[in-house]
Amino acid sequence: MTDAKRVMTVKPRNAETPATQLRSWLTPNDAFFERNQGLQPDPPIDVETWSLRIEGEVVTPHTFSYADLLGMPKDTVANTLECSGNSRSLLKSKAAGNPWTIGGVGNAVWGGVALRHLLERVGLKASAKHVAFEGLDTPTGKAQIKFIRSIPLAKALDATLLAYEMNGEPLPPAHGFPLRSLALGWTGANCVKWLHRIRVLAHPHEGFFMDKVYRVFQKGMAPEEGTVVTGLTLKSIITQPLDGDQLPLGEILVLGAAYAGELEIADVAFSSDNGRSWQPTEFIGPREPFSWRQWRHIWRPTAPGDYTLLARASAVDGRRQPMDADWNVLGYGNNGVHEHGVRVHIG
């Protein structure tokens, strides 16, 4: 009962959620976007033999079974997950990478165990400063490089979930069964699927996926000089009507979402005249930390014609979504206000 995803690449699988499926607070599992560097384990992982190893700068390295994790204190968190490169194709100057429109994002309710509980069990050495995650996907492409990412220890202790459940079901194979990490409010690159090894480190992990990509940098800079992509940027999207829609004159229900990762959204403004004037919108649906807010606006155009619709979010700390995002070589974090064209005709 869900519209088909737009598949961008097959091996590895990269597919985005259609805008029609972003109109709900909850994104169903089978509609949720997929972003992979490697190939999904095939056949699916057997939880009887699977384990999670934690080692490195810890007092007592330990191997946890699936049953061990299910027996630890459960947490449940609604979390909006977005691909670092989402909306890349909407940048005014092209950037390299998968041509995401707005559908590299979704919101789910995740169940699992806080990484903090596991780190407390193994004990941290004073040298522990970063935490690296490694999955069981198969490296692909000529380089055959393993997708490994690390996050700072503070994030790992404060707000990182090891999720075994997605929207009330066991984590589906496409989303990392049996276990994925979720650095809450951070982009998908920081959230490793098919997780089987965690290494606590004294320094950030070094490797292709830490140093060469998932960094914001400009032309002429080395990638290593750029900033590592972490939290979601402050952003709003319009999910209804669709860009290019033709609509009969009358009351038009405009729907959208706004999110800012770790930060709460304060409000979303709507413009039907390409930013000359702005109207407030109304929030609808659940209000949960790390989750997007869905919003609505009843738009009443008074004459037929071509209209450019905009939405612009503000966060509780006073920040506003930029009209244009800062460009970067790999096109990460595009949170510019997107021009959304529709035609209104006499019904």
Place this chain on the structure above:
Amino acid sequence: MTDAKRVMTVKPRNAETPATQLRSWLTPNDAFFERNQGLQPDPPIDVETWSLRIEGEVVTPHTFSYADLLGMPKDTVANTLECSGNSRSLLKSKAAGNPWTIGGVGNAVWGGVALRHLLERVGLKASAKHVAFEGLDTPTGKAQIKFIRSIPLAKALDATLLAYEMNGEPLPPAHGFPLRSLALGWTGANCVKWLHRIRVLAHPHEGFFMDKVYRVFQKGMAPEEGTVVTGLTLKSIITQPLDGDQLPLGEILVLGAAYAGELEIADVAFSSDNGRSWQPTEFIGPREPFSWRQWRHIWRPTAPGDYTLLARASAVDGRRQPMDADWNVLGYGNNGVHEHGVRVHIG
């Protein structure tokens, strides 16, 4: 990926959610309990020809199309839905009806339009006091009586959603496609599926499903003298471990849910000694009006043996869940504290 429902009757279909599927804040659509008086429309309703008629004590009766509803202001609400007779089979004295254990309940995120918007559009006469809902299910059984229920106008205006979406998907056929009413925080009997007609009335609807059932009454009373079932009662359930489980001695993760319909839960106490002593539990997961709270407790039994586990909820108004529910002829609203037996053995 969900455990099978326990089917109690096939025509009409009545099936409860297994306890294993009640451990999540969100109940997946295919795991959500089903309670029917009539037979589900077959083939599924065609939204091109379906309509919703609103008539009765209104200024301008009107027929709404599916597209009309999708164009009206959308609302999204997390709402726990429970069958009026849930937990009937756990009553200490038997009562007539489907033998629900704890699985006649579930929590979903529903999208739709507030009934208020439609009532404002048709306009209410001063005589309007109640609102009756009629679906397109086929009456079954000897009596061939149509399932029609009414709710007071105040509830219809304040907190009643006409839902076309369930957990981010179009409302599934089994749950009332294309539209069901949800009197938020009230039992399933007040939430009509396959909705196609709403009548605004000067008095409550009169009929079998208003007068003879879904009323709390004692032996020797006429059903009509009883109280109509409306809001969920204050209640907690233990969803892990299961009643009868055998567990190795050690740390045991206890999970459960607590809910009270329109009222917010304040806390849930846990006992492992049949109520002689009580420990606090921790809430986990989203906190939304009309939705249950999931809770957890790490239980550390110090010796093997047989234990009787209890959970008891309190609401923000100071009310406490009763140890034993008041019995009634049809076994509605059983919110007594359930004795949950487990055996702990040396691992």
